[in-house]
Amino acid sequence: MISKKIEMNSQTFFPMHFPGENMNERSIRGGYHVLFEKIVVKGLWCISLAIIILLAASCSSVESDWEEACKKNTVEAYEHFLDSHPKAPKLIIKKAYERIAWAETKQIDTPGEYLMFNNDYPESEFRDECMERLNWASARKKNTIRAYEKFISDNPMSKYTSRAKELLKEVSGKMETDWQEAVKSNSYDVYASFIRKYISEHRVFEAHNRLMLIAEKKWRTLLKKLRNINQTGKPALSSVPTDFHLVLVPRLKRLLFIQEYIRPGSLSESSQKPNLYIIYNYDRGINLGSRSSYSTTATYLRTQELWVFAKLIFSQGDTIEVIGKFTGHGGLGSRTFEDIVKNTFKKFKKLGLPKNIQGYLESIIGYSTGLYRYPGFQTRIQAYIAAYILKKAPYWSDKWEAKLLLTQIKDPDAVEPLIALLNDKEANVTARGIAAHSLANIEDNRVVEPLIAALKDKQSGVRQSAAQSLRIVKAPRAVEPLIAALKDKDSGVRMSAASSLGFIKDPQAVEPLIAALKDKQSKVRRLAAFSLGEIQDPSAVKPLIAALKDEDEKVRRSAAISLGKIRDSHAVESLIRALKDRSKIVRQAAAESMGEIKNPLAIEPLVAALKDNSSDVRKSAAEALEKLGWDSKNVNKRVILLIHKRNWDECIKIGEPAVKPLIATLKDKDRKVRRGVAYALGEIKDPRAVEPLIMALKDKDFGVRSEAAISLGQIKDPRAIEPLIAALKETKYLHEAVLSLKEITGKDFDSYPQWYNWWKKRQKQDNQ
Structure with a gap:
């Protein structure tokens, strides 16, 4: 074709014959003609070859530069x-x-x-x-012993393990040296310093006990300064020592809680001033002292108190009365937390104050026990405090913090207080339910029996929480009680029992679960079908096939999924029929399950499902066909599967053969599919995609329009210039259109008027 054009052009410049021309002249001119033709042909071929070399060099340059960057591996x-x-x-x-x-x-x-x-x-x-x-x-x-021990335990093969062992040895040696010095000095300040420095290590409890003996003398001195506070009225305020930094705000009919914290190191040998003094307004639990105004729950009080002295004061105008007082080693002394609360309320009741005030008091009293971070005590104390707050606190904010604290505890030391809360008939259902869930998170054999016993509680909410919790525990001895719970009068309990049996996966639950497929509540039937799939007993196949005709679509879906888990070929025909179910979630589940069973009979129905109205069904059908090995070597069929699977990267790798089916899919009902197709066409850069992508610039979905604009810029076809300029009117994807126009034209404009004027001028020039 090129040579013919060259011949025609050469004859235009060098005609074969001029009038009056002799043969010698004609032959000389013919030589020029041939020479010109050869020069032009060679020139064109050289230009083409140069272009190819430049393109190859460009690609090679990117790859070689990338390899070089990876080799250096620096920012x-x-x-x-x-x-x-x-x-x-x-x-x-x-x-x-x-x-x-x-x-x-x-x-x-x-x-x-x-x-x-x-x-x-x-x-x-x-x-x-x-x-x-x-x-x-x-x-x-x-930089603690526990931190390094945990790292070594969790990462035995790590390259840092040897260094962790060195640092562990170093920190352990330093702690032992400091401990010997503390024992030798036997002073308050040195023990307090040791506790602050090694708060999470095993020596700290012994340091605490030694410190308590020294602190008792200081504590008794402090008590003397508060004796006169038993007075009433304004004299009570004036009698408070000035060095206590006390802010007491009398409010009408309000209970105030004064609590003194003696921390390690807060008292020096020369001074006996308390480090911290806190007053709570019982009406809202608001702190009126030196701590944050939102310290209303136990989770915020993370001090290491050694001894607690507290007084409960009732104020009415200028009148102040002491309701009760208590002392103790932060709840770790001879008086337990329960004793503190009980004895305080004996005094409280004698005053004849309204009962609703008790709710304000009890959650705050819990703080007096402190939150020790000493090994073996912190968890148990936290659990007791959170349990009391959850049970009695009048404000949801307090309960919410307590709930978070309980659900995070996974230490066996918390089992006892959590069991007590679970069995507390006076506590509300929510609190007891949280106790059940918290027990399930603790790996301890003691949690199983209380949870099983809770399956017979009078409160349905407690029974339901217990059934749910046994799903996590997965104890074999819970199977029979859960089977019995399948007949509970409350549907929520039956649901939870059905679900938990599926997690435990005990075969003796199969028959009761099959019976539960006929429960009057659809949610129970759905979870029974789910659990039968988890147990994977072949005897459940026929009942599950029957469940494919259930009136509830979610039950049918659950049955279809479970049949796929059991992988019995007897279910294939029923699943093929389910591919035509009126619900798309059932059709999708049926397609997925046939991919698990891998029976060749499913291929033809699955191919038909590739034309389903739902893109999710088509995707599941494509994935199932791939598992069945449906013509995986046939490029066209593979492209169809990849499109329905939305695997755009693989479509891009296939390249040109994928263009035609991708263009056809650009009209899919699913916007996510259209977006992916537009993206893939831009990466392939085939000119056949230009017109379809121009049409996609008018798609109703912004994401599709945006991807189409970007892809047109990647293809760099001049046909896209005018449509992209028109697209600039829609400011939502102005940026993508501008970038693409710059890629195609090499011009650098930013606004629609600039592009529009440039385009008009170019059209005029072309017409001239």
């Missing part, structure tokens, strides 16, 4: 690559930014930075190393 190398190749493939650019972030994270080397990287790049190639470094950085930051 500077990756940044240089990004500056040199701003239009490199998206995947490479993404990796470059990720590696820059990883290098900077390692350089900073703090737990916070590793957490931030993990959140920003959850699928990163460096995820495992990031988690290892996070654990190591956390251990180094704490």
